[in-house]
Amino acid sequence: MGSSAKKKREKKQDFQKTKLKVGKTKAKAANFTDTSFKAKSIVLNQQSLTAAAPSIDxxxxxxxxxxxxxxxxxxxxxxxxxxxxxxxxxxxxxxxxxxxxxxxxxxxxxxxxxxxxxxxxxxxxxxxxxxxxxxxxxxxxxxxxxxxxxxxxxxxxxxxxxxxxxxxxxxxxxxAGGWLKTLQCFLTLLGWQSSKQEQAAGNWSSERAVSFGKPGSAASKLLIKQLNVLTMFLRAGFTDATSAEDAGPANASCFPLCSTEHQVLYARSNPFRGLNLFGAPKDAENAMYDDAEARKRSFDDVAVRAVARGIQAAKQEGGEIGRAASGLEKALVDGMGEFHRDVE
Structure with a gap:
């Protein structure tokens, strides 16, 4: 009974005529806003309501x-x-x-x-x-x-x-810590063992092989950059603030006084900070090395042999790594002079 009534309603719908709307559409309200557009972002030209804009400062x-x-x-x-x-x-x-x-x-x-x-x-x-x-x-x-x-x-x-x-x-x-502490950081990155690490290792060989990587790889480029920056670092450490060329004309202009730059106070503030008179005692890594002579002696005691071995290993790679190692070797030989004995 129910199924036959449903069939009659469906059959009746097939013969019904749809009524079409004729005439004008309903007018839109006065406050109508069209929201059919799509945008990823909305940029406001004026975001401040104040009359005076903030200054550059x-x-x-x-x-x-x-x-x-x-x-x-x-x-x-x-x-x-x-x-x-x-x-x-x-x-x-x-x-x-x-x-x-x-x-x-x-x-x-x-x-x-x-x-x-x-x-x-x-x-x-x-x-x-x-x-x-x-x-x-x-x-x-x-x-x-x-x-x-x-x-x-x-x-x-x-x-x-x-x-x-x-x-x-x-x-x-x-x-403070700018010379030896930064130098130890370079040695750790390059895998070069310093004299302190060698003594701690005893007779066992604890030297880690450096991963040179393939030419052009990220590891190879990073190693080349490390060698180049280390070269700049050593050249700055092996040179005094006032070189002999700069001191020559100054000494000639104040004749008969000679080497007056060694007797006057530093031009910078706190000239006796290297003595650490009122501070806590510092170890060798955190100490200050104001002159090139002190930096050369500390480098000779701590890292010269490790750097010399690392340079020889890097030079055997050839290519850009070998050229960077050769530049580092030249800076080492030129800077250390009589202190350096292992690379020459």
Whole structure:
């Protein structure tokens, strides 16, 4: 009974005529908004309702605070803004370098490649004259980046170290821990055992073979960069702030006084900091080596044999690695002079 009634209704629907609407459509309301469009983003031309726009100094301070943002793109855009502002006003910065560096130097260990690349551009845009007094703090993050697990962070940290050597090389190798501690960091990266590590190992051979990698690979490029930056580091350490060529005309101009630069006080602040009169006692790695003679003696005691063996192993690879090792060998021979006996 139920099925026959259902069939009758379905049959009746086949013969029903649909009614067509004729006439004008209903007018739209006055406050009607068309929402049929699609957009990925909405850009507002005016985001501030205040009549006076913020000054450049205020914008610079705001962008500097965004360097610690959780978003990678926001950190990158903030650093790019700081770079453009510093490039436009190198002699009249909105904030002193002593305020800028503590905010941006933790980004040396940032996980984003674009953020670290932008940071390197910002550091190179800063006035070089204001970097010397902050080298020891930057070097802490650089050494942490050089020993990082990620190869990209190790590479970008070497870029920052290269910039430091070009900007304030003498301050880097003469600050507390700047010479031996950084040198031990290089030896650890390259797998070259120092004399202390050899004594700790005893008669057992604990020297780790360096992974050179295939020519053109990421490991090979990283090794070449490490050798080149180590060459720059050794050249800066084996050279005094005032060379003999610069001291010659000065001595001739003040005749009959000779070698007056060795009797006067340092021009920089805290000239007796190397004596560490009021600080805690420091070990050899954290000590300060103000002159090239002291750095050469410490290098001869700690790392000269390990570096000489590592150079010979790298030269056997040939190619770009061999050329980088040859440049390192030349810097070692030229700098050490009578101290060096193993490479010659």
């Amino acid at each position: 205020q914008q610079f301070t705001h962008q500097l605070s965004l360097c610690s943002s959780k978003t990678d793109s926001q950190r990158r855009d903030a650093i790019n803004y700081l770079t453009n502002t510093v490039a436009e006003r190198p002699n009249n910065l909105p904030l002193p370098v002593a305020t800028i560096l503590p905010k941006i130097q933790p980004l040396i260990l940032d996980a984003s490649n674009s953020v670290r690349a932008a940071l390197t551009k910002l550091l190179r845009a800063l006035p070089p004259a204001h970097i010397a007094t902050h080298v020891d703090h930057i070097l802490l993050y650089v050494r942490a980046g050089m020993t990082h697990l990620a190869a990209e962070i190790r590479t970008s940290s070497l870029d920052v170290l290269e910039w430091l050597l070009q900007t304030a090389g003498q301050e880097l190798v003469s600050c």
